[in-house]
Amino acid sequence: MSTPSNSASGSPLESQVTAPAVITASRRMYWSVRRELWESRSIYIAPLAAAAVSLFGFLTALTFSPVHRHQPLDVPYEFAAALIMGTGFIVGIFYSLDALYGERRDRSILFWKSLPVSDLTTVLSKFAIPLIILPLLSFGITIVTQFVMLLLSSVVLLGSGLSVGTLGARMSFFHMSLMLLYHILTVHGLWYAPLYGWLLLVSAWAPRAPFIWAFLPPFVIWGVERIAFRTSHFLGMLQYRLTGPEPSASTARRGNLMEMMSALTPLQFFSTPGLWVGLAVAAIFLTAAVRLRRYREPI
């Protein structure tokens, strides 16, 4: 994958007189995100593995239990989506916790800081992984997986003499994909932003064991609140954050988490105060993380 780039052109003499290249902020951001993908390959390997597992399960079901062929086929599709996105979410958590801690532990922060990339760019590029890259990747992988599933079941159905058209109608593949994209961008991206912000902040600060520092404080706050005031507002707040904005009763019929969380129309979603409060909190966490990284040295 090594790019030969300009090694062919220009003798050493020529290259000495060339003016310094102009590096735009977006180019620095692009390479910073790219280097995150080099370092944490689980970002795409884990969702791919989840996709492989779903496909394997689906294939097994098609081959060995013919009953499934006549059941509503959207169940395995939704399950595959949930598995891949859930994996993406978990990867995002572990990635964020290690992002600013790992570079201090292995001293490579000294290397990164020797390059003309600001702490802001670095932290934002690390924030972009769970916020944008992982959701989009999970979405892409889910779509491809579902498409492969659709193809597989079409082949099986054709073999069994059923018309493919009825399947297509039942599935409304396109509609489901759109729903999924909407869900993944709103919930996994925007709604969870303060969670990732918190994890990055802990990862920038923790002297060791970022995992404990990330999960202990909420636990302590919950315990103190419970004992001192006999209330559980904090727990409720966390639950609200994890499950997403309240859907209206009519749309919650299926009990499917993804459906529930995507049940809000864009207008409803963007007018939920919780979204904006969350984004503001995320901004505060990130600002603190940027500042901390500036002060941080290897541990």
Added chain:
Amino acid sequence: MACIEARGLRKAFGTTIAVDGINLRVEEGRILGLIGPNGAGKTTALNAILGLTPYQGELRVLGRDPWTEREKLMRDACFIADVAVLPRWMRVWQALDYFAGVHPRFDRAKAEGFLAKTTIGRASKVRELSKGMVAQMHLALVMAVDAKLLVLDEPTLGLDILYRKQFYDSLLNDYFDRSRTIVVTTHQVEEIQDVLTDVMFINRGRIVFDCSMEEFETRYLEVMVNPEQIAAARALKPIHERQVFGRSILLFDRVERQQLAALGDVRTPSIADLFVAVLSNQSGAAQGGAR
């Protein structure tokens, strides 16, 4: 404009004072060796210069405040903070791609040229390379950056003699020209004596000695004194005296060479010997002052 200019540079960690009011001026085109015992404050001073740590006092590096302008400073300055800070997961081509992607003064062809002289493969991961090869790789990356200031903090620690020699050779032959400035700290003082243009000793957060190598060579002389002339030699007030194989070696500051030649074999001392002399005199003086 001086490359590095510090006035009253100070840095304390709690009650421990790491850097205690350093005044420092490094002109463009010098190779300065910063020599000091462990915990003398070398690394802290360098960290302040590189914008890695906040400080008190006045400090300008290439005309910038390193703490608030690290990102801009790093376009014109480069550093190797330690051996083995390259991320272990990184492959050589990734490092090249990344440098080319974010560094405006990086010349990829140059880096590839330096790497071609080594046995480092393009697809190797840092974790698969030996310590010496990692140092080679880092140097190849850094030398391909057209920087005005290069700071090396113990760049060869733990490397064997061959790699160390090669490291400084390529630094001098392939990198240094009169317009660049290099600041280097190391414990292997003898090996860089011929490389340096200036030397500075730092002890307990203070600069205790500062001189150019030209001055060093004219000022300081070491004499292996003939046993019968030891009294005459001591009368010339050596700054330090040590015994080697039963013979006395006296170190003189600003004494005529002809005068010393009569007493025994005269030669230029090593920086290490002068370092020991300066530091032991200093601690003696400090103890004397305390009483």
